[in-house]
Amino acid sequence: MKFIFDFDDVLFYNTEKLKRHIYLCLDNAGVSYNTAxxxxxxxxGGEFSLKNFILDLLKKEKIKEIKMEDVYEDIMSKCPDFINKELVDIVRKLGKENCYLVTYGEKEFNKEKVERSGIAPLFCEINVVSGSKKEIIERxxxxxxxxxAVFIDDVPKHFENLDFKKYPNLKTILFDDKGLEKLKTEISKA
Ligand SMILES: [Mg+2]
Structure with a gap:
């Protein structure tokens, strides 16, 4: 059995933890939570680049004494703390040869998030896509x-247009608050 994992809000607490940390680090740099x-x-909505986000805000607030790179480092150094440990343990047990990672967003930032989180070695293949995941999932x-092949994602949009007729081996799991349980059940059936 193969597993294809999404990163943000599945393997990694992007909304709940990273985003909050971004605002905190910006606040420490003099950019208020509200402004950020x-x-x-x-x-x-577009492709989010954290470096550009920090640069724009420092410029907007006329903060010259703080370097973008330092704020960026403050933020990214915490990535290992934001992984979903229970799920990552499952991935580790499933084995590298059975696990793929397909994440959506701006290339540089998302590649670095995966790398800095420390979980990249647990996957046989890592893809960052800027559009649909369909092509990679079906490949x-x-x-x-x-x-x-079980595809786990928290955004239903990524399940749209998948060709279940052509790929009857494909199964999707929506990673909502029951996501982990659904995945465990699927693994136990194997
Ligand atoms: Mg996601």
Whole structure:
């Protein structure tokens, strides 16, 4: 059985922990929570670059004595603390050869989030996509057509347009508050 994991809000507490930490580090640098959040709401939706986000805010607030790189480092150094430890333990047990990671977003920032979180060695393949995950998911299903391929994501949109007829081995799990239980049940069936 193969497993394809999403990163943000599945393996990694992006919304709950990283985002809060970003605001905290920016606040320490002199950018208020409100200013940062208002600006985030304005630019979100596109490909989010943390470096550009910090740069823009420091410029906006006319903060010259603090370097973007230092704020960025403050933020990113905490990545290992934000992983979903229970899920990562499961991944470790499943084995590298059975686990893929497919995450959505801006390439540099998301690649670095995965690297800095320390879990990259647990996956046989890591992909950062800026659009649909369909192509990669279906390629993995085709490669392992005699095995079940379980795709775990917290965003239902990523399940749209997947060709379940052509890839009957594909199964999706929506990673909501029952996500971990659903995954454990699926693993126990194997
Ligand atoms: Mg996600």
């Amino acid at each position: 959040e208002t600006y985030y709401k304005k630019i979100r 993995i299903c085709a490669k392992h057509k005699n095995e079940k």
